[in-house]
Amino acid sequence: AQSVTQPDIHITVSEGASLELRCNYSYGATPYLFWYVQSPGQGLQLLLKYFSGDTLVQGIKGFEAEFKRSQSSFNLRKPSVHWSDAAEYFCAVGATSGTYKYIFGTGTRLKVLA
Amino acid sequence: EPEVTQTPSHQVTQMGQEVILRCVPISNHLYFYWYRQILGQKVEFLVSFYNNEISEKSEIFDDQFSVERPDGSNFTLKIRSTKLEDSAMYFCASRESPNVLTFGAGSRLTVL
Numbered sequence: 001a002q003s004v005t006q007p008d009i010h011i012t013v014s015e016g017a018s019l020e021l022r023c024n025y026s027y028g029a030t031p032y033l034f035w036y037v038q039s040p041g042q043g044l045q046l047l048l049k050y051f052s053g054d055t056l057v058q059g060i061k062g063f064e065a066e067f068k069r070s071q072s073s074f075n076l077r078k079p080s081v082h083w084s085d086a087a088e089y090f091c092a093v094g095a096t097s098g099t100y101k102y103i104f105g106t107g108t109r110l111k112v113l114a
Numbered sequence: 115e116p117e118v119t120q121t122p123s124h125q126v127t128q129m130g131q132e133v134i135l136r137c138v139p140i141s142n143h144l145y146f147y148w149y150r151q152i153l154g155q156k157v158e159f160l161v162s163f164y165n166n167e168i169s170e171k172s173e174i175f176d177d178q179f180s181v182e183r184p185d186g187s188n189f190t191l192k193i194r195s196t197k198l199e200d201s202a203m204y205f206c207a208s209r210e211s212p213n214v215l216t217f218g219a220g221s222r223l224t225v226l
Contacts, residue, residue: 032213043219044157044205051213090157094213099162099170101147102215106156 002027002093004105012111013081021076021108023091032094033074034102035065039087047089050074061085086112116140118218120206126224130195135221137189139208146189147207147215148181150174157205163189196225 003026013019025031033050048059055067065076074091091105119138127133139146148160161171163181178200180192189208193200203222207215 036217041222044217049214092157094215096213099164100145100209100213100215101159101162101170102149103159104149104157 002031002095002103004091004093004103006089006091006105006108008108009106010109010111012113014113015083016080019076019078019081019085019110021089021091021110023074023076023105024072025074025091025093026072027093027095029096030069031096032100033065033067034092034094035059035063035074035076036090036092036104037061037087038090038107044090047076081110081112083112083114086110116216118206118208118216120204120218120221122221123219124222124224126226127196129198129225133193133196133200133223135191135193135204135206135223137191137206137208137218138187139189139206140210140216141187143208143210143216145169145209146181146183147209148191149205149207149217151203151205151220152199153202160191160204193223196223198225201225 005024035047036044047063050057050067088107088109090107092102094102121136146163151157161175162169178194182190203220205220206218209215
């Protein structure tokens, strides 16, 4: 069965500092992997996705993520955080067959200090 | 860019009332989904729908819930008799290709 673990519930960083949000998944094969961002009261915005190929993927707003098969991880990174990045970040694993549903992690809430 | 549209954006209802949440998926998409997010919690899969029938549902999707595609454009989620714990944000999603879901902005349901 699919599952996603985001071990950090809250993360606080200073503006300009680097950021890494952790995501580990469980799936029988190589899944489709996604990161979404959600601002308070808002919907889900896709930051980036991994299907196959190059394990380092670039997304919007300066984010990138690296797929590491050996660690079953798909960590999100940003070299320099901006105050506007404060939001909740969800990692999701997508099934590669059947209904292709997504399973989401519990989310990491990012706070940015000025 | 094509969007998934959800209405209403916010609905307040009394416990025991029926609620219908509406979604207009992207026009050439064939697969539809509903997800739920209770305040402060993760986004949970409710149901997937294809070819006018449910293809998969979670244990959350009990007999109080139903989905329908009443015409060629709308996709609805009905909650027959709402409970306090149904208060949540409900997201509709649709897809064309196998691997990318497009989500709507959500409908916030408040049950009093």
